[in-house]
Amino acid sequence: MFAIGIVAIGLVLTPFTATPPPIGFQSHSPIYRVADTAGWEDGFYVRQSNDSSGAISAGESILTALGMLDCRPDEMSDKKDCKIESKVGGPVIYYHQTSAPVWVCIIGHDFPGKTGMVRVDANSPVPTDDQGCVGANQILDQMLSGQVFKARRVEWPDEYPIDTKTSLAGLRKALELARRLLAER
Known part of the structure; x- marks a missing residue:
């Protein structure tokens, strides 16, 4: 019953428009699944x-x-809805049922009404919206050429900023894999 309530809230808060999804929406990580193919690339x-x-x-x-x-395909629309996740405080890249990244958000930013900040290497910080997201067009190029993703998030219920750093190693390969997964039927 509790899980149904969360899904219903997620669907209400996440219409299929250009608004970022709430943090944690569809957060079932593929890390625990058995790979059908694996190897060095x-x-x-x-x-x-x-x-x-x-x-x-x-x-x-x-x-x-x-x-x-x-x-994986969305259960209601049957369209693939891709996301690339790292660790708490790191980036999550949402495709929002498109073929290219739409949002870059901070994993763990969940304090209502509070904004966060993201920064790559020594570039200027970019403020997020109150869901901890920025348009991919604002930061993705920096992420592809950078080394470290820096984030400032605010977690409920504590109203103070938490700063984290996440390596951007493997981002190009992750984006390439996302393109392959989206192309599969």
Whole structure:
């Protein structure tokens, strides 16, 4: 019953428009699934499952995961809705049922009405909306050429900022895997 309430809230808060999804929406990580194919690609260990999920790792151990991908079809629209996740405080990239990233959000930013900030390397900080998101067009190019994603988030119920740093290693490979997963039928 509780899970149904969460899904219903997620659907109400997440119309299929250009608004960012609430943090945690469809947060079932592919990291725990068994990969149907796995192997080294361009210096990264890539896992891919037939259910359109996958992971990018620094090594064969899943404990070295740099990013998890979930591009499974939406249960209501049957359209693939891809996201690339890292760790709490790191980036999550939402495709929002399109073929290209639409939003970059901070995982764990969930204090109502509070904004966050993101920054790549020494570039200027970019303020987020109150859901901890910025348009992918505002930051993705910096992320692709950068080394470190810096985030300032605010978690409920504590009203103080939390700063984190996340390596951007493997981001290009994660975006490439997302393109492959989205192209699968």
